[in-house]
Amino acid sequence: MKFYVPEWEDAVDARYDFVHDELSNLDKQERERHFIWDIFDYETTPIDGVLISREQVEDSQRKYDRVTEHGVYDDPQLTIPDWLPTISDCGAWGYKSLPFPRYGNDDMLEFYEALDVTVGVTIDHLVLGSGKEKGRLYLDKHAFHPDFTESDLPEELTEQVDIMVDEWPAEWPDLVERYDDSIYGVSAVKPFTHKDFEGSVQGVLQRMDRDPRAVYREDDKQDRYEMTLENAAEIRELYDNGDWSFHLMAAFQGWNPTTYGEALDEVLEMGYQYVGIGGVAGSQLKQVEEIVTEVGHRITEFESEHETRIDTHVFGFAKTDGFETVGRAQMSSIDSASMLRAAWTGGNNYHLNPDERFDAIRVRYPKPGDSLEIAVKKSMLGQEVLHALRAFDDEDSISRRTRGWYAEADLVLDALVDYLEEHRHDEIYDARLLRKITSEFRDDFEYGCELQASFSDDLRKQLVKLLRVDDADDPVDFDEYIEIINTGREVAEEFPRTADRVEALEEKSGEMATFKQVWTVLENYAVSDLVDDQNLLEGYRKTLRSRPWDRCDCPICEDLGIEVAIFRGNNRNRRRGFHNTYRFYQQFKRDLPKILIVAPADSSLFGRNTVEGYLTDMYGELWDAVHDIPVAEIGVLDANGVHEWWEPGPSSVSLDPSGISEELERKAGRYDTILYYDPDGEARFDIDSVEIVEDPQEVRGRTLERLGYDSDPVPSRDIQIQLGEF
Structure with a gap:
């Protein structure tokens, strides 16, 4: 499967x-x-x-x-x-x-x-089902307008009819003409008016029946x-x-x-x-x-x-x-x-x-519309907790890491003033696109990335906007830069917020990166007025105590560690989604083992209408034994790969023994079991997970055994099992 x-x-x-x-x-x-x-x-x-x-x-x-x-x-x-x-x-x-x-x-x-x-x-x-007694009415959204919106549809109509409103295509495919020629080939529609929906429900539906803006069906499901x-x-x-x-x-x-x-x-x-x-x-x-x-x-x-x-x-x-x-x-x-x-x-x-799922720890970005001061404060709160979480993952001193972050952040603003005084009129900032100027700034300024991380993208954007309009012949008042930078300075005076408390815990216990130490930072972050995530703390407690990323063998967790368990932006969240898919797939393979049944090809496979025809002609007993087996995949093998049973015969067939062996070994990397049918007993493969079988019924028996199925695996029609979601 x-x-x-x-x-x-x-x-x-x-x-x-x-x-x-x-x-x-x-x-x-x-x-x-x-x-x-x-x-x-x-x-x-x-x-x-x-x-x-x-x-x-x-x-x-x-x-x-x-x-x-x-x-x-x-x-x-x-x-x-x-x-x-x-x-x-x-x-x-x-x-x-x-x-x-x-x-x-x-x-x-x-x-x-x-x-x-x-x-x-x-x-x-x-x-689509509908609980409405008179069926379903489709309306073209293009016909609605400020003076007649969906809310103006009469209540009597919406109570009795399922209304579906969407923007209809500018041109319907030809098949629509067969079903309803009243809407086919219509280049423009008149706007709806209140008069279109006056009268009885039945009267409205009769008028809509040939209206180019509407399709009515009494039995839409059928x-x-x-x-x-x-x-x-x-x-x-x-x-x-x-x-x-x-x-x-x-x-x-x-x-x-x-x-x-x-x-x-x-x-x-x-x-x-x-x-x-x-x-x-x-x-x-x-x-x-x-x-x-x-x-x-x-x-x-x-x-x-x-x-x-x-x-x-x-x-x-x-x-x-x-x-x-x-x-x-x-x-x-x-x-x-x-x-x-x-x-x-x-x-x-x-x-x-399926039994162990955890809340990723939300470290939030500033919101659009936040004032610059709030944006900077949210960024610094986030950076403090991010550095603490990484230190916890590395089993390093959390207080030292957060102080180290703050020391670097503190250097950024002084260096920024010096940089802008010297470089604000450089040619690289003559571009018109903000994206281009931002790229140049973050690459040219030594702390361009740290500025955004610690003091917000909003602060960096405001500086970049000034750089774009700042011209040597008509310079911007440098105080405008200083005003933006000072906002960062004022907020930075509140940090680091938790380093002293964490350091005291480290000295008292003689240990680094304990749960209690990282919890001090995370709890301070989550309960702050700007974050207000205290309702999520119980889930975070479970996540940090369990350290699930340490128990996962996927390359994402092995490479990134705790970053995968942090809820923050596409590049963490989607990677966590890839990780989730990997964990799902491991159970998928455990419950439905990946089994491939292959028979050897010969030159007569070339040009066949289907591989099924080849299997029927050349290996009829095998096909009779396995064609109805669930889950397993069935095909024919040559040096070019596996040709599945439903495919047309290939345009070329290679019977090179080394190539066949290499292809079989490659396929073995993705299957739990490969059953190679060898009725003549001539095959010589020594590949893990590849089993050479001479008897067709043994192929069937081994497949069903691997799956844990009996000879008649299809479940009874009256089986009722209460099952849950992954």
């Missing part, structure tokens, strides 16, 4: 300066960005693939142009390695409040081809369900008549196990061998369990009847307590970003395992 992570621009600055909270380059385009696959190596990367939604790609025109020009594997920003498969979908969550998908089938095929993804997904429309299936049928025909480089997955929707099962039956009859369960993201696991169990039974029946294999993806699923059911129910892949997002939403945002 494979775990995919959605691609939502989750990148960090590869050379971020944690001590000074400085980006490596103020120009985003010039930074070296690291995604999760850049931070981990091949063997430890905690994902098996990347899900790329068109809605996300189109968030930025620059990104859209870039990835459609280069493809996701050659894109200079994404840097996705070619060994990670990619799935791309339309991003139905992004247009769930529109009456129709915003894309057409021809358009999506071309998009997937341009992206060069491994798998493209059919266009689906989320099946319409969305059928629309999803019709798109799957239409795009399948287009796909079969074209020459596409990607595999096509059918997304299907429903609102209970039966409707999901019936939708599955339809897409299987269309010829799909990779299907995706949509619309379950955010659902309770008990509901997901019932759906995947029904789907799993129908897939098992289909596989048995047709002697083939069906792979199934569950969109938006990441609940570890459900792995048992999902594995047994024949699911092949899942995706989620929930453990990544958890790093900066709510509490318990540092995950060690």
